[in-house]
Amino acid sequence: MRERIYRTIEASDGQDVWSSVYDAFMMVMIIVSLLPLNFKEEIPFFNITDEITTVVFIIDYLLRWSTADFGSNDKPVIAFLRYPFTPMAIIDLISILPSVTLLHRGFKMLRVFRMVRATRVLRIFKFIRYSKNVQIILNVIKNSKKALLTVGIFALGYVYISALIAFNVEPDTFDNIYDAIYWAVVSLTTVAYGDVYLVSEVGRAISMFSSLFGVAFVALPAGIITAGYMKEIEKIDPEIVPAEDSQLPNQ
Numbered sequence: 001m002r003e004r005i006y007r008t009i010e011a012s013d014g015q016d017v018w019s020s021v022y023d024a025f026m027m028v029m030i031i032v033s034l035l036p037l038n039f040k041e042e043i044p045f046f047n048i049t050d051e052i053t054t055v056v057f058i059i060d061y062l063l064r065w066s067t068a069d070f071g072s073n074d075k076p077v078i079a080f081l082r083y084p085f086t087p088m089a090i091i092d093l094i095s096i097l098p099s100v101t102l103l104h105r106g107f108k109m110l111r112v113f114r115m116v117r118a119t120r121v122l123r124i125f126k127f128i129r130y131s132k133n134v135q136i137i138l139n140v141i142k143n144s145k146k147a148l149l150t151v152g153i154f155a156l157g158y159v160y161i162s163a164l165i166a167f168n169v170e171p172d173t174f175d176n177i178y179d180a181i182y183w184a185v186v187s188l189t190t191v192a193y194g195d196v197y198l199v200s201e202v203g204r205a206i207s208m209f210s211s212l213f214g215v216a217f218v219a220l221p222a223g224i225i226t227a228g229y230m231k232e233i234e235k236i237d238p239e240i241v242p243a244e245d246s247q248l249p250n251q
Helices: 002-009 017-038 044-066 076-085 087-103 109-130 132-143 145-169 177-188 201-236
Strands: none
Touching: 002 017, 002 044, 017 044, 044 076, 044 087, 076 087, 132 145, 132 201, 145 177, 145 201, 177 201
8 A cells, every 4th residue: 555655656757647647736736835925915715725735735745754665775764764854855844834834823933934934935846756857857967967066166266257357447336246246147147137237448348258258158057958858868768869860871
């Protein structure tokens, strides 16, 4: 019985119908639970849906905890003790607690926890459990972490150097180094909100240079992730052949 529950609540690979239905149901529950955050005022209907989704999430949490030994190489006792401290279990618990505390309005101390209402946004991360595509992307990031880390370090270094140059070229434009770093970030990403900008000739030249290099730094991670994603897809379905390979003449 527990093994059947485990196979159902784990992310579906398309082979298990009940698992696919469960994943779809949980995704709907996650979306419904986030709807109240789109409104400032409290709506009675959303209070009801929040109670329902909270109960569903608690049941899901308990089911995963009770079947933790099936997805672990540890002994059952160790698996049960370790599960609450796993990343996804922590996300599940954090996404549940705000609603649980809000339901107990009779306790004055628990009213303090109303400020954590916004932490329910973390429920969006529960999609990771139920979406196979999201898990593929996470595997890509994990497998490409060295390349992405290298690009990230170069990007951070470039941002800091650009900020230092701009801060010293136009000290009147920035109140502090943080403003200069902010300008460098929006320039690097080519967003350029226009609230902070360089006005001198040298400053404009620095802005152009920063924006041009920003295109390269933004494009590199996208290329790394795309290449890794294609490799993961090929592992799942070996029949998938890149377009350029399919156009090669027969030898």
